[in-house]
Amino acid sequence: MRTVFFISDRTGLTAEALGNSLLTQFTKIEFKRINLAFIDTPKKAKMAATQIKEASELDGQPALIFSTQISQEYHQLLIDSGGIVFDFFDTFISKLEDILGVESSHTVGLSHSMINENTYGDRIDSINFVLNNDDGLNTKNYDTADIILTGVSRSGKTPTCLFLALQYGIYAANYPLIEDDFKTIKLPPILQKYKGKLFGLTINPVRLQNIRDERRSNSGYASIDQCRKEVKLAEDIFVQNQVPFIDTSHTSIEEIAGRILNKSKIERRY
Amino acid sequence: MRTVFFISDRTGLTAEALGNSLLTQFTKIEFKRINLAFIDTPKKAKMAATQIKEASELDGQPALIFSTQISQEYHQLLIDSGGIVFDFFDTFISKLEDILGVESSHTVGLSHSMINENTYGDRIDSINFVLNNDDGLNTKNYDTADIILTGVSRSGKTPTCLFLALQYGIYAANYPLIEDDFKTIKLPPILQKYKGKLFGLTINPVRLQNIRDERRSNSGYASIDQCRKEVKLAEDIFVQNQVPFIDTSHTSIEEIAGRILNKSKIERRY
Numbered sequence: 386m387r388t389v390f391f392i393s394d395r396t397g398l399t400a401e402a403l404g405n406s407l408l409t410q411f412t413k414i415e416f417k418r419i420n421l422a423f424i425d426t427p428k429k430a431k432m433a434a435t436q437i438k439e440a441s442e443l444d445g446q447p448a449l450i451f452s453t454q455i456s457q458e459y460h461q462l463l464i465d466s467g468g469i470v471f472d473f474f475d476t477f478i479s480k481l482e483d484i485l486g487v488e489s490s491h492t493v494g495l496s497h498s499m500i501n502e503n504t505y506g507d508r509i510d511s512i513n514f515v516l517n518n519d520d521g522l523n524t525k526n527y528d529t530a531d532i533i534l535t536g537v538s539r540s541g542k543t544p545t546c547l548f549l550a551l552q553y554g555i556y557a558a559n560y561p562l563i564e565d566d567f568k569t570i571k572l573p574p575i576l577q578k579y580k581g582k583l584f585g586l587t588i589n590p591v592r593l594q595n596i597r598d599e600r601r602s603n604s605g606y607a608s609i610d611q612c613r614k615e616v617k618l619a620e621d622i623f624v625q626n627q628v629p630f631i632d633t634s635h636t637s638i639e640e641i642a643g644r645i646l647n648k649s650k651i652e653r654r655y
Numbered sequence: 656m657r658t659v660f661f662i663s664d665r666t667g668l669t670a671e672a673l674g675n676s677l678l679t680q681f682t683k684i685e686f687k688r689i690n691l692a693f694i695d696t697p698k699k700a701k702m703a704a705t706q707i708k709e710a711s712e713l714d715g716q717p718a719l720i721f722s723t724q725i726s727q728e729y730h731q732l733l734i735d736s737g738g739i740v741f742d743f744f745d746t747f748i749s750k751l752e753d754i755l756g757v758e759s760s761h762t763v764g765l766s767h768s769m770i771n772e773n774t775y776g777d778r779i780d781s782i783n784f785v786l787n788n789d790d791g792l793n794t795k796n797y798d799t800a801d802i803i804l805t806g807v808s809r810s811g812k813t814p815t816c817l818f819l820a821l822q823y824g825i826y827a828a829n830y831p832l833i834e835d836d837f838k839t840i841k842l843p844p845i846l847q848k849y850k851g852k853l854f855g856l857t858i859n860p861v862r863l864q865n866i867r868d869e870r871r872s873n874s875g876y877a878s879i880d881q882c883r884k885e886v887k888l889a890e891d892i893f894v895q896n897q898v899p900f901i902d903t904s905h906t907s908i909e910e911i912a913g914r915i916l917n918k919s920k921i922e923r924r925y
Contacts, residue, residue, distance in 0.1 A: 398822070399672040469754055480741070484717075506866070543782065544782050639668060
């Protein structure tokens with residue numbers, strides 16, 4: 386067991402993203418992860434250093450520290466703690482200064498806020514768009530949708546739409562394929578006009594059964610026969626109507642959203 | 656103008672997060688950002704290298720490349736493109752190998768999927784919880800909520816709840832404070848039982864007016880007097896009842912969520 390600290394003067398999301406990405410390359414070691422966010426006062430930095438020292442002593446080996454800490458003063462405290470520091474920020478900033486020919490501002494708290502300030506409204510608008518156009522509730526806004534996800538119930542449409550909105554500011558509607566839609570191999574009438582905006586989600590029937598069964602245990606809805614039938618019919622519709630589609634079975638929401646963005650070539654607002 | 660490429664064999668979200676964080680320290684330079692995600696074949700890597708070369712020629716200076724590319728072969732193509740590579744992955748992996756005493760698996764595609772596979776269900780559950788308990792629609796599930804956000808209409812409750820769910824797997828409900836709740840300085844009756852789970856959001860009245868005005872232009876709802884009154888009364892309720900609260904006016908959704916997590920000490924599921 387090895388303790389890993391993610392340390393940042395802000396949320397620590399960047400330190401976690403890169404740190405976890407690096408750690409997944411070491412599958413044989415078990416890591417205990419601790420996120421220390423908003424370490425932005427000398428007192429908090431000292432407490433973090435103490436915690437690192439204690440964890441290292443308990444483990445019998447120095448803790449790993451993944452840091453996006455900007456303050457040099459706090460940085461020194463981390464080094465003095467005895468943990469091993471991987472500084473995701475400082476490692477690159479001087480090379481960047483050299484290449485760009487200007488000094489960095491070394492200012493805490495710019496990272497997320499700067500980028501997001503202007504686009505805050507866009508993100509909120511796109512989230513509201515998802516909520517108002519979820520699950521086929523509303524089809525009258527499809528003209529303004531950037532993309533319309535479609536697939537069987539519980540194939541991952543809503544989380545994917547929300548991630549597309551939060552991360553990229555995309556207006557994502559979604560339309561569930563239900564019994565009525567499976568009577569023919571044609572697209573449901575409401576979708577025909579928007580063929581260019583459609584993107585299908587499919588899923589392994591066994592995985593679908595598991596997901597449905599957690600919600601409505603032992604129902605016909607969650608039976609393997611029903612899941613197999615629906616997935617087959619949905620895929621037939623996608624293929625027949627040249628709707629691009631991806632399998633969400635073993636894929637994170639981030640990756641499903643990323644792949645849709647990549648394949649569909651829709652513009653990010655953010 | 657300087658062109659910056661974010662290059663990854665997966666979504667590129669990690670490269671973007673750290674890269675943008677570094678770039679915000681150089682406020683005087685304008686950057687053109689291009690995300691090349693899923694660069695996972697020799698053909699795509701060659702196309703990326705060509706695009707970098709062309710951008711560098713057009714700019715009259717080498718493009719910056721922020722990369723989390725794992726493949727050594729594609730990595731070399733990026734270097735040969737003439738752009739300046741900041742390798743967020745390779746820079747740290749050999750130091751990690753030394754310290755951990757094992758070789759990394761150098762396997763593409765582990766980064767998000769590994770971590771998320773087990774927790775996919777948790778994230779979906781928490782997103783569904785948010786959707787089912789949004790905007791005071793439903794108060795009967797407050798027993799199972801991890802946290803209940805409250806504040807005036809358009810103070811940022813829903814996006815924050817969704818981010819808490821997506822990023823951390825937290826069950827976040829939200830309850831809007833409306834006219835009826837402002838008749839006394841007490842907590843609304845339904846919330847009294849859940850005082851320990853409450854977290855307030857407040858907002859600058861002028862900012863609130865702008866947000867509301869975009870939706871319902873020139874309405875009483877969006878008037879500055881109404882916004883000032885509601886914000887004041889909501890803050891009075893927070894203070895009187897010792898509900899912790901934060902100001903969302905100039906803060907990204909990531910940071911609002913991070914600060915709530917930090918202050919409330921609720922457990923992340925993810």
